[in-house]
Amino acid sequence: MAATPLTAEPVAIVGAGVVTPIGGDLDAFWAALDAGIDGLSPIERFPVDDLRVGRGGEIKKLPLDSDLVGTPCRASRLLVAAAQDLRARVAIDATPARVAVVVGTAVGGVEELEHALHDDRGARRAAAALYDSPAHALARHLGARGPVVTVSTGCASGATALGLGADLLHDDAADLVVAGGYDVLCRFVMRGFDALRALTRDEVRPFDRRRSGLLLGEAAALVALRRLPDASQERLGTLLGYGSASDASHISAPDPEGRGLERAVRAALRQAGVAPDAIDFVSAHGTATPLNDPIECAVLARVLGERRRAVPVNSIKANLGHTMGAAAVLEAIMCLLASRHGLIPPTLNLDEPDPACDLDFVRGAARPARPRVSLSTSLGFGGCNGALVLEGAV
Amino acid sequence: MKGPALHALGFLSAWGAGVGVLPADARLAAAGRPVLSLGRPERDGERFRRTTREGLLALAAVESALEDGGAHRLAIAGDRTALVYVTAAAYAPSNQRFIEGRGGSIRFAETAPAVVPAEVAIELHLSGPYAIFLGGPPATLRGIWHAAGLIADGECDRALVLGVEIFEECEGLYARSGRLCRRPLVEAAACLWLEAGQGTLSLESGRDGAGETGTDLRRRLGETFCCEPLAALDSWRRMDRAGTLNLTGRWRGETARLVWTDPMPRPLLAATRREEP
Numbered sequence: 001m002a003a004t005p006l007t008a009e010p011v012a013i014v015g016a017g018v019v020t021p022i023g024g025d026l027d028a029f030w031a032a033l034d035a036g037i038d039g040l041s042p043i044e045r046f047p048v049d050d051l052r053v054g055r056g057g058e059i060k061k062l063p064l065d066s067d068l069v070g071t072p073c074r075a076s077r078l079l080v081a082a083a084q085d086l087r088a089r090v091a092i093d094a095t096p097a098r099v100a101v102v103v104g105t106a107v108g109g110v111e112e113l114e115h116a117l118h119d120d121r122g123a124r125r126a127a128a129a130l131y132d133s134p135a136h137a138l139a140r141h142l143g144a145r146g147p148v149v150t151v152s153t154g155c156a157s158g159a160t161a162l163g164l165g166a167d168l169l170h171d172d173a174a175d176l177v178v179a180g181g182y183d184v185l186c187r188f189v190m191r192g193f194d195a196l197r198a199l200t201r202d203e204v205r206p207f208d209r210r211r212s213g214l215l216l217g218e219a220a221a222l223v224a225l226r227r228l229p230d231a232s233q234e235r236l237g238t239l240l241g242y243g244s245a246s247d248a249s250h251i252s253a254p255d256p257e258g259r260g261l262e263r264a265v266r267a268a269l270r271q272a273g274v275a276p277d278a279i280d281f282v283s284a285h286g287t288a289t290p291l292n293d294p295i296e297c298a299v300l301a302r303v304l305g306e307r308r309r310a311v312p313v314n315s316i317k318a319n320l321g322h323t324m325g326a327a328a329v330l331e332a333i334m335c336l337l338a339s340r341h342g343l344i345p346p347t348l349n350l351d352e353p354d355p356a357c358d359l360d361f362v363r364g365a366a367r368p369a370r371p372r373v374s375l376s377t378s379l380g381f382g383g384c385n386g387a388l389v390l391e392g393a394v
Numbered sequence: 395m396k397g398p399a400l401h402a403l404g405f406l407s408a409w410g411a412g413v414g415v416l417p418a419d420a421r422l423a424a425a426g427r428p429v430l431s432l433g434r435p436e437r438d439g440e441r442f443r444r445t446t447r448e449g450l451l452a453l454a455a456v457e458s459a460l461e462d463g464g465a466h467r468l469a470i471a472g473d474r475t476a477l478v479y480v481t482a483a484a485y486a487p488s489n490q491r492f493i494e495g496r497g498g499s500i501r502f503a504e505t506a507p508a509v510v511p512a513e514v515a516i517e518l519h520l521s522g523p524y525a526i527f528l529g530g531p532p533a534t535l536r537g538i539w540h541a542a543g544l545i546a547d548g549e550c551d552r553a554l555v556l557g558v559e560i561f562e563e564c565e566g567l568y569a570r571s572g573r574l575c576r577r578p579l580v581e582a583a584a585c586l587w588l589e590a591g592q593g594t595l596s597l598e599s600g601r602d603g604a605g606e607t608g609t610d611l612r613r614r615l616g617e618t619f620c621c622e623p624l625a626a627l628d629s630w631r632r633m634d635r636a637g638t639l640n641l642t643g644r645w646r647g648e649t650a651r652l653v654w655t656d657p658m659p660r661p662l663l664a665a666t667r668r669e670e671p
Contacts, residue, residue, distance in 0.1 A: 117493050123571050384524055
């Protein structure tokens with residue numbers, strides 16, 4: 001990383017590719033968000049009979065020839081599926097040694113560890129259980145021979161990956177960075193969130209007074225990043241800034257006052273060289289847990305100040321479930337697609353806003369608006385907080 | 395970019411504290427043991443009763459760096475200290491324990507790699523910028539690079555690069571995955587304290603594998619995954635050198651090379667020389 005000033009050079013987001021429970025590619029993903037499609041369903045891929053909650057955002061069929069991946073690892077397969085979508089839209093045409101891969105994940109290849117411990121005691125699955133394995137599978141698929149980086153800041157991992165991907169360009173460590181995030185639904189993570197009583201038996205209702213928890217989802221989302229002068233005008237948007245901060249308060253619960261998230265947001269705005277009053281839209285973390293939503297809203301209210309009721313806010317986790325490492329990347333892509341299409345997707349199941357969440361939520365139907373500058377917020381286990389400031393190509 | 399100054403370094407391994415205690419040959423010294431454990435540090439207080447071994451080792455590494463720097467823990471508290479955590483596999487024991495149903499489901503949160511630096515952040519009140527890199531030695535070099543960038547950009551006044559690797563609980567898995575090689579797996583925990591410096595820092599990565607360094611150190615240390623570059627740093631500063639440091643790390647076919655000029659400013663170097671026996 002070069003000695004970048006506090007305000008960093010913006011980085012072009014040339015294009016994106018995704019695989020999600022509501023759409024197997026970018027166009028289907030956007031169409032489903034616009035239409036308010038709910039992709040949550042009973043989980044079929046592994047047993048859930050012993051869990052309190054057995055629903056989630058499961059991808060029923062991967063749009064992928066398994067021979068392309070060469071591994072049974074579902075995390076790697078999700079990443080390669082998203083990469084196929086990305087490559088259909090963007091040429092990965094830099095010199096291979098100058099193509100970097102940066103991905104974020106909360107649970108990595110942990111499903112391979114489950115297999116290695118239970119039903120397949122071969123060497124390959126044990127080796128694939130390391131969390132950085134899927135990133136290397138993606139690099140092999142892309143033919144990328146530059147840096148291969150895996151980051152894991154809990155459910156803020158996707159935001160971290162985009163921020164560090166931009167750093168690689170600032171530092172001239174690569175000419176093209178494929179950055180993003182992924183995570184799979186597996187028994188490990190379902191058992192864990194079920195045990196924490198974080199999963200709801202009801203609908204996922206971000207910011208609603210009746211909210212009772214989240215549902216998990218699986219997805220992979222990738223973007224291609226280039227330095228602005230190297231990018232064509234036909235881009236999705238621009239990453240203006242990234243910020244991170246630690247809560248230093250609890251290993252699994254957010255800081256009650258959201259101080260870490262606020263520091264991350266203000267750091268991202270500072271790096272972007274953008275004042276809070278320039279924010280046109282906020283894509284909130286919005287997990288629909290009783291704890292997260294009011295804390296996050298209090299932070300956004302402090303940051304937005306008098307404009308707190310004038311800036312549209314949404315959460316797309318009721319569509320997809322919480323896709324963990326992919327969440328922040330999908331939400332960043334959504335911000336840019338909102339700019340492109342002039343529509344902000346609604347927050348599903350938000351019928352009775354919690355009075356403690358006093359912001360201008362987009363609900364009911366997509367709202368016609370063409371945000372130029374968007375803020376996306378993320379929080380994760382370990383008190384990890386991340387924020388992205390993005391500019392749509394309007 | 396502008397290079398940081400190596401303010402302090404704590405390095406703990408199954409061999410003991412610092413690289414001065416390393417044997418001449420790890421394989422011979424291990425005497426057939428495939429894994430050498432660092433054990434579980436003892437700590438008083440209810441908060442630590444259920445803390446994972448990797449979390450306690452992380453804290454011990456940071457405290458070792460504080461001791462090395464002659465600093466009280468308050469010197470690093472607050473939002474002007476960045477924390478960068480690196481590991482290849484320290485999360486594996488917690489994951490295995492949860493999958494096997496041991497320790498109770500409530501311990502799920504501990505399976506996240508992010509929880510190890512969180513234990514440090516909570517205990518020492520570190521609320522600044524934050525990053526976690528997963529992988530082997532190249533991840534550590536990238537962590538140093540990232541930390542240096544945060545300092546150079548004014549995002550923090552100091553940065554801690556914390557590495558932890560533990561293996562004991564997953565010895566069977568390592569045996570099956572072919573990770574038990576000629577060198578023993580040696581548990582380690584290390585913390586590098588960086589401050590603003592006057593030198594330069596550059597990082598290159600590629601797949602050529604050329605110019606690898608540290609063979610002698612590796613023979614003495616054993617396999618410590620991400621902690622290896624931090625051991626190399628400790629070794630370098632003990633050799634009473636000034637000037638340019640080259641650190642190389644390899645993992646999964648990737649080679650990363652960090653070139654760091656003047657990591658030990660003269661006053662620090664002089665202090666280190668005085669303390670060496």
